[in-house]
Amino acid sequence: MQEATEHKTPVTTLGPLETRLMDVAWTAGRSLSVQDVVDRLGGGNYKTVMTVLNRLVEKEMLARELDGRAYRYHPTHGRDEFLRTAADGLVRGYVEAFGDDAASHLADAARVASPPADKPADPQPLPVAYRIYHSPTSRKGPLFIAGAAAAIAAVFILSRRRKS
Known part of the structure; x- marks a missing residue:
C-alpha cells in the first residue's frame, strides 16, 4: 500500500x-x-x-x-535527481525574484564553474549550481547549495543598493 x-x-x-x-x-x-x-x-x-x-x-x-x-x-528519487531539481529551483527562484541582473550574476558564476579549456564541454550543459556542487573544490550537500544561492542573492541585493 x-x-x-x-x-x-x-x-x-x-x-x-x-x-x-x-x-x-x-x-x-x-x-x-x-x-x-x-x-x-x-x-x-x-x-x-x-x-x-x-x-x-x-x-x-x-x-x-x-x-x-x-x-x-x-x-522517490535518486540523489542526483534531487540535487538537479533543487539547484534548478533555487536558480529559477533567484532569477524570477531579481530579473535580468540576477541572470547576469549567474552567468558570471557559470564562468567560474565552467570546465577548463582543455576539457570539452558537455553537449547538454548542467545547471550552474549543479556544476558548482560537483566541482572538485566545493563543499558537498544540498544545504551548501541552498547557502550558496542565498549568498549569491545577498551579494546581488547589496550590489543593487550601491547602484542606487
Whole structure:
C-alpha cells in the first residue's frame, strides 16, 4: 500500500536531520523501517526519526509501504535527481525574484564553474549550481547549495543598493 500526497512545489532544501535521513535512504539500496534508519544513524530518538521520515513522505522525498504493522521507507528519487531539481529551483527562484541582473550574476558564476579549456564541454550543459556542487573544490550537500544561492542573492541585493 503506497501513499500519495498533493505536494506540488519541488523541495529545494533539506534540514540537517532530513539530509542525514535521505543519505541513509539513498545509500541503503532497499526500503528501511524506522528502526533500520535509527540503527544506520548509530542511534537517535526513534519518535524523532519517525516524525522526520513522515515529513519527508509529505514532501514526496520518500514513499512508504505498510509491511505488517510497520512502514518501510524508500526514496522517490535518486540523489542526483534531487540535487538537479533543487539547484534548478533555487536558480529559477533567484532569477524570477531579481530579473535580468540576477541572470547576469549567474552567468558570471557559470564562468567560474565552467570546465577548463582543455576539457570539452558537455553537449547538454548542467545547471550552474549543479556544476558548482560537483566541482572538485566545493563543499558537498544540498544545504551548501541552498547557502550558496542565498549568498549569491545577498551579494546581488547589496550590489543593487550601491547602484542606487
